Amino acid sequence: MSTNRRALLKVIVLGDSGVGKTSLMNRYPYAMKQTMALSTQFLRLCNFLYICISTFLSSGGFLIDGLFRYVYNKFSLQYKATIGADFVTKELQIDDKLVTLQLWDTAGQERFQSLGAAFYRGADCCVLVYDVNTLKSFEQLDNWHEEFLKQADPVDPNLFPFVLLGNKMDVDGGSSRAVPEKKARDWCASRGDIPYFETSAKEDYNVDEAFLCVAKTALNNEQENVHDFYFQGISETVSEVEQRGGCAC
Incomplete structure (x- = not known):
């Protein structure tokens, strides 16, 4: 009987409006888009429950992820503009681990403060994005970097992993x-x-490579908010039962 190691990683994507954060996330292939058409208060509650359950219950994080996938299965530009919070999920294999990567987009600096610290806490990595053609978006990186550390309050700010994308x-x-x-x-x-x-979201240049690095960087993060989940191989269990001639009950 085999055991699969699984990790759920939360990644926050930050940067000025218009730098292409959402376009990059949409370009990342086979990612499932979710839209949080919710009040800010309910978003905070969901994220708080997500952090608590995924910390104390081995399968809690995936139950909530499954719930979001089932309920918020449509993307609306109107909702995004109103609430400014959505995420995509992608599953990938890194060495011996199955990784579920959640990429959270805050949709612009003007809505950053309204989301609250609970939205950022529990993050395993932060992706900073700027537009190589706009100097101001680069100059704002210091503010994004500092504000994330303030809001997320990681165990060791000096060691918390960031990845920078020039889009x-x-x-x-x-x-x-x-x-x-x-x-x-x-x-x-x-x-x-x-x-x-x-990167270029438009030309799909370097996007896969960038987010693979993000996933590996988040996975290597030694903070306590990296959760491992262990799932027994169901198909192999059924096979063993059949070989013994018994039943699964």
Whole structure:
């Protein structure tokens, strides 16, 4: 009988409005889009219950994930603009682990404060996104970085994993670029060698590679909010019962 190791990872995606956060998440293949067409208070309650159950009950996180998949199965631009909170999920295999990656999008700086700390706590990684053609979006990275640490309150802020994405590198064939790659890499180096990728959601360039790094970075996070779930191989159990000539009851 085999045992599969499974991890549920919560990733927060932050950056100024218009840098392409949602487009990147939509580009990530085979990801299931969810829309939180809820009041902020109910969102906080759901996230609080999610954190509590996934921490203390071995299968709680996947029960809630399944509930969100079942209920919020349609994407609405109107809801997104009103509430500004949605996520996509993707399952992938990393070494001997089955990983369920939840990518949460806050939909812009103007709604950041209204979501509350409960939305960010329990995160296993934070993805910062800026537009390589807009200097202001790069200059705001310090604020996003600091505000996330303030809201999420990780166990060790100096060790919490971030990944930086410089998006929209395809615009005008690169002629309108405002942030040199070296400037971005220097910023990453000054904050503990944060992994950096330049991407294009429009051209689907480097998106898979970036989010695979995000998943591995989150998985390697040694904080206590990385949860392992163990599932017995049901098919093998049934096979063993059949070989013994007994029944499963």
